[in-house]
Amino acid sequence: MKRFLKWTACGLAVLVVAAFAGLCFLAGSPKDAYGMVRYALPHMHRGTLKVGSDAPDVRLVALDGESRFHIRERTGARPLVLVFGSFT
Amino acid sequence: MQIYNDYKERVDFLTVYVREAHPTDEWQMKSNVKDDVCYAQPKSLEQRVAIAKDFTTRFKYPLPFGIDDMNNLADAAYSAWPERLYIIDESGRIAYRGGIGPFNYKPAEVRDWLASRYGVVKHEPPPATAAAPASPAPAATADQKK
Numbered sequence: 001m002k003r004f005l006k007w008t009a010c011g012l013a014v015l016v017v018a019a020f021a022g023l024c025f026l027a028g029s030p031k032d033a034y035g036m037v038r039y040a041l042p043h044m045h046r047g048t049l050k051v052g053s054d055a056p057d058v059r060l061v062a063l064d065g066e067s068r069f070h071i072r073e074r075t076g077a078r079p080l081v082l083v084f085g086s087f088t
Numbered sequence: 089m090q091i092y093n094d095y096k097e098r099v100d101f102l103t104v105y106v107r108e109a110h111p112t113d114e115w116q117m118k119s120n121v122k123d124d125v126c127y128a129q130p131k132s133l134e135q136r137v138a139i140a141k142d143f144t145t146r147f148k149y150p151l152p153f154g155i156d157d158m159n160n161l162a163d164a165a166y167s168a169w170p171e172r173l174y175i176i177d178e179s180g181r182i183a184y185r186g187g188i189g190p191f192n193y194k195p196a197e198v199r200d201w202l203a204s205r206y207g208v209v210k211h212e213p214p215p216a217t218a219a220a221p222a223s224p225a226p227a228a229t230a231d232q233k234k
Contacts, residue, residue: 035115040170043107044188047167051185055176056165060104060154063144065137069154071102071162072180079099079183079205080176081091081198083151084168087143088110088125 091195092151094209095202099175105140105155106163109170133158173198 023033049056057072074080092101110117111129120126130136133155140155156162163169171189174182175198184201186194203209 039115043169045167051182053182058162058165063153075176075180081101082174083103085171086108088108
């Protein structure tokens with residue numbers, strides 16, 4: 001039994017190391033692999049919206065930092081292309 | 089921005105600024121340092137607005153702009169982080185849902201959707217100069233992000 005547990009633990013350790021090595025290769029470096037797992041993966045969601053879904057209405061802040069408007073105020077007359085992103 | 093210039097007379101555009109993808113206090117990348125885009129994750133709306141203003145100023149960004157509040161409701165509603173593209177049609181429904189960036193962020197798909205409805209916008213290659221080689225210049229410009 002002890003031998004079985006020992007081999008299982010070793011096997012799991014090898015898998016974890018291999019997975020991390022693969023992630024490092026994918027991300028470019030151990031630092032980037034850690035960053036991806038720690039900060040990126042928890043925030044990335046495929047979401048439930050599909051083509052044909054009602055577009056959610058959300059209130060946004062204008063660039064002046066004060067005034068507000070809703071996304072759906074910009075829809076209706078013409079199609080609206082939404083570009084989500086950030087500077088970094 | 090080429091897509092914006094090509095189709096702004098036909099459709100509306102709106103940039104929605106969400107939480108930072110690679111802030112200095114989280115997962116900063118080497119490219120951020122190289123490009124001098126070094127900001128901590130904003131802890132207040134004022135900080136987020138300030139970064140957004142830096143962005144629009146640096147690139148003379150022409151697209152209409154909105155900023156997600158600090159409760160990140162737009163990000164949550166559209167599963168937008170770190171970057172994503174959508175098209176909402178006149179009836180208020182999702183007409184195009186892009187993949188999650190960076191690998192599945194594909195402005196060319198937005199261009200294809202717009203082209204299928206409004207036609208392809210072609211760009212003439214610049215006129216050849218006397219010193220240019222005889223081989224033909226490349227065709228329409230590649231799509232640029234945003």
